[in-house]
Amino acid sequence: MIKTEELTRKFGDFIAVDHLNLQIVRGEIFGFLGANGAGKTTTIRMLCGLLMPSSGRIWVNNLDVAKEGEKVKKSIGYMSQRFSLYQDLKAKENLEFYAGVYATPRAEAWENTLPLLEQFGLKESLNMRTAELPMGYKQRLSLVCALVHNPPLVILDEPTSGVDPQARREFWQVINQLAFAGKTVLVSTHFMDEAEYCHRVIIMQAGKEVALGPPRELKQRFEVQNMQELFMKVAGGINAKLK
Amino acid sequence: MSIVKVEGLGISFGNLPALKEINLQVPAGGIYGIIGPDSAGKTTLLRTICTLLPYKEGKVEVLKLDALKDAAVIRAQIGYMPQRFSLYRDLSVEQNIRFSARLFGVNGKEYASTLERLYQFSKLQPFAGRQAGKLSGGMQQKLALSCALIHKPELLVLDEPTFGVDPVSRQDFWDILHALKAEGISIIVSTPYMDEAQQCDRISLLFKGKIIGSDTPAGILAGWKGHLYRLETDDPQRLYGYLKEDLRLGDLQLFGSDIHLGSEDALEDAVFEKWQKGCPALKSWQQIQPNMEDVFLKMMQ
Amino acid sequence: MPNLNRIRAIAGKEVYHILRDSRTLAIVILMPILQLIIFGYAMNMELQNVPLAISDLAHNHASRRIIQAFEQSGYFRIIPVAVEDFVPEELFRQRKAQATLSIPRDCGEERTQMLLKVDASDPNTAQLIQNYALGILGGGAKSGLLDLRPFILYNPDLKSSFFFVPGLIAMILVMICALLTSISISREKEMGTMEQILVSPVSALEILLGKVIPYILLGLLDAFLILGVGMLLFKVPFAGSFVVFLGFSFLYVLCALCLGLLVSTIAKTQQAAMMMALGITLLPTLLLSGYLFPIPSMPAVLQKITLIIPARYYLVIIRGIMLKGNSVAELYQAGLSLIVMTIVMLIVAVKRFKLRLI
Structure with a gap:
């Protein structure tokens, strides 16, 4: 579904992403782990065409992102860490707006989102102003907005910051269902324990891959109890080198 | 002796209640954690303790002084590190520290000696001339901590000091806090990371403006009544469907290719074996210890 | 597209x-x-009651007509100044007057030369004062000194x-x-x-x-x-x-x-x-x-x-x-x-x- 080859992005002298090679398959929940500034968001932004790589290539759905950006964009649903909703619009108007931006006919957009809206308990809140929705609901609405055009690839950039543990767990439940339905899900997070929800994770530090694999396998390989310890073990070395 | 005592504190912003009926006793000389998700009221609580917010309901005593009447006296004796980075990005590390020192009237020899101690802690000396905005997240936090410590406060209040900082720097930061505690400083720290609870001597779990539990971390974990199992499978979708649809089990959570199952009663192997016959995707099972998040979720309900 | x-x-x-x-x-x-x-x-470009000092050396029919015209225009207020105090620069400096008009002895005869001085520290106002003054003087001349209706080229x-x-x-x-x-x-x-x-x-x-x-x-x-x-x-x-x-x-x-x-x-x-x-x-x-x-x-x-x-x-x-x-x-x-x-x-x-x- 996604393949990157020596993907690199520099900002001046700063190397945000350093020769990253990834392969992500259909139906997978793939997690990007790392601190702020480790290169997660930069990588994700390059994958959905918001940033040009300095060098290296990306294929999404066998399409070269550099050449067929338009087509690639249509196959991606993107939800950013800031829940990009218009606060002064009603929930329904936000949905209709994003349907319009993706040029998805309204009927089709409703078809795509209605089951999710019901599952999320958002259907009753459709006529509420987005600003009035509780944080957890905004997060869900944001996800639904990213899915109006029924994209095969869903990219979530720190989707769970700022929501309570209950909402977080419910959110992951839905992510799993998306994966069950055959969608590929990319998630970035700085909550280390969230890695456990993913099928595979990459741990990034200073733009580089420091570990990649299924959480359980990684824990076994590095002989640690949890992702926190794993991170300490694999990223500690690099940190020491930077100092 | 408690260094902070909060009784029946309630705060509202307009019609929105931010804190309800907060009771808190922070013993002197330890690390006290306020743990809860965003918008639980952590920042409001800490700001009230730092005398930054007025309140109408309840009583707040800091260092045996009233937070409303003796704000000036209290402020001189506590160090506060606000949420996120609140220093001057265009000033150098040392300029930031000196500015804080002047605000608190720390001068001359006293300043020099405290600065040296702070540099020992923070290892920021090599970066003394660097602009604060150009430091890494972890270093910024250490700088902010240094600024909060320049006047040698008795009580240190830290609002989400480790938010967004990488786990390695986070552990560094906690090591510093433990060292400060060894020097006799009392620390109140808030965090949204459940796993950091273990670093504290005592914690309060805060949710929707209410304290839903206060104890030692071990005490909180011991309060969990129930059993948690991890089921391993090669086909989580099928197993999840089986447990949810066929068996109508409620307390299920997918974790990658594992499923966590909560149960009030202990489950015998025989139960799992029966399920395995119904759904061969179930490969193995084992009882696991709940973590702070599991407990938090239980207490929320 | x-x-x-x-x-x-x-x-x-x-x-x-x-x-x-x-x-x-x-x-x-x-x-x-x-x-x-x-x-x-x-x-609003209309001026009213501009303090004007006049030194009238002629004291004849013609000069009185002119002074009257200024008075009746409504744009000027004639301030009384003793002859020995009539020093335009000094009046401007003390903000007693914004304009001064000197009427010579030969007023009423052919080609009388009068001197209008205007305080131009605010050029826009000065310009207006000048325009009004010229309008009044010119109007006075045209009307043959009998009909002293102020004639202004535009309604300000x-x-x-x-x-x-x-x-x-x-x-x-x-x-x-x-x-x-x-x-x-x-x-x-x-x-x-x-x-x-x-x-x-x-x-x-x-x-x-x-x-x-x-x-x-x-x-x-x-x-x-x-x-x-x-x-x-x-x-x-x-x-x-x-x-x-x-x-x-x-x-x-x-x-x-x-x-x-x-x-x-x-x-x-x-x-x-x-x-x-x-x-x-x-x-x-x-x-x-x-x-x-x-x-x-x-x-x-x-x-x-x-x-x-x-x-x-x-x-x-x-x-x-x-x-x-x-x-x-x-x-x-x-x-x-x-x-x-x-x-x-x-x-x-x-x-x-x-x-x-x-």
Whole structure:
């Protein structure tokens, strides 16, 4: 579904992403782990065409992102860490707006989102102003907005910051269902324990891959109890080198 | 002796209640954690303790002084590190520290000696001339901590000091806090990371403006009544469907290719074996210890 | 090809923003009215009771006539000054008088030379004083000293509103339109919603067009609002046709909105956008459009610069329509200039508008 080859992005002298090679398959929940500034968001932004790589290539759905950006964009649903909703619009108007931006006919957009809206308990809140929705609901609405055009690839950039543990767990439940339905899900997070929800994770530090694999396998390989310890073990070395 | 005592504190912003009926006793000389998700009221609580917010309901005593009447006296004796980075990005590390020192009237020899101690802690000396905005997240936090410590406060209040900082720097930061505690400083720290609870001597779990539990971390974990199992499978979708649809089990959570199952009663192997016959995707099972998040979720309900 | 659905989605959403944001709406509607009223009364060019000191050495029939004429005009107030104190510079310095008139002994004879001195520390006022004084003196001369009706070439009150209402329409329109679009785009950058739009297949042109369309209506609403209030409060004439006014105002509004788009491709924050939009519209329109100062009297370099000020063309158009009743035939050149500027700015904005972050 996604393949990157020596993907690199520099900002001046700063190397945000350093020769990253990834392969992500259909139906997978793939997690990007790392601190702020480790290169997660930069990588994700390059994958959905918001940033040009300095060098290296990306294929999404066998399409070269550099050449067929338009087509690639249509196959991606993107939800950013800031829940990009218009606060002064009603929930329904936000949905209709994003349907319009993706040029998805309204009927089709409703078809795509209605089951999710019901599952999320958002259907009753459709006529509420987005600003009035509780944080957890905004997060869900944001996800639904990213899915109006029924994209095969869903990219979530720190989707769970700022929501309570209950909402977080419910959110992951839905992510799993998306994966069950055959969608590929990319998630970035700085909550280390969230890695456990993913099928595979990459741990990034200073733009580089420091570990990649299924959480359980990684824990076994590095002989640690949890992702926190794993991170300490694999990223500690690099940190020491930077100092 | 408690260094902070909060009784029946309630705060509202307009019609929105931010804190309800907060009771808190922070013993002197330890690390006290306020743990809860965003918008639980952590920042409001800490700001009230730092005398930054007025309140109408309840009583707040800091260092045996009233937070409303003796704000000036209290402020001189506590160090506060606000949420996120609140220093001057265009000033150098040392300029930031000196500015804080002047605000608190720390001068001359006293300043020099405290600065040296702070540099020992923070290892920021090599970066003394660097602009604060150009430091890494972890270093910024250490700088902010240094600024909060320049006047040698008795009580240190830290609002989400480790938010967004990488786990390695986070552990560094906690090591510093433990060292400060060894020097006799009392620390109140808030965090949204459940796993950091273990670093504290005592914690309060805060949710929707209410304290839903206060104890030692071990005490909180011991309060969990129930059993948690991890089921391993090669086909989580099928197993999840089986447990949810066929068996109508409620307390299920997918974790990658594992499923966590909560149960009030202990489950015998025989139960799992029966399920395995119904759904061969179930490969193995084992009882696991709940973590702070599991407990938090239980207490929320 | 721009996709109509997408443009409609963006424009529709923008309409919601406009309708829900009562503060901006209030600014858009109240600001022009307020400005019109403030300008209207502050920029009143009519002078009254200017302190005038007169030294009358003739003391004859003719000189008394002249003094009487000044008194009756209402523009001047004669202040009594003893002969020995009549030192114009001193009177100006002490702010006792703003003008002095010396009438020589030979007043009433052929080719009398009188000396008018005016305190020109405020050149505009000085100019007016001079004009009034000459009007009175000239009128006096023409009327053969018998009929001393002050003859003024224009009605100062009417003249100032003739002058400022069209200029104000030009200024407020460009300011508000540039502000609206630049802020609405930079706000989305700040909020992070732009990021969400950019990951969709929407193109720069679609975003920009979607942003501009709703504000065209708002801009035209403003144009008619100022015109209406101007006609009502200040009795500004309107000689031309409303349809022509609408058509050309549409071009001007579009041009100003595109200017705002251009600003938004440079400014990263709402604040920067606001400063920039005000900076490039307010003063240049006030000073370089021919609104306050006539273009032909500017230095050659400044005259060249006025060529890229949209208000310059709109002023020609709107003064032509309102005062002279011009129609399209006389105005198409200025209109073409606006169209060219609009197209150039739109192209540059689309090119500059980054479909990526950073």
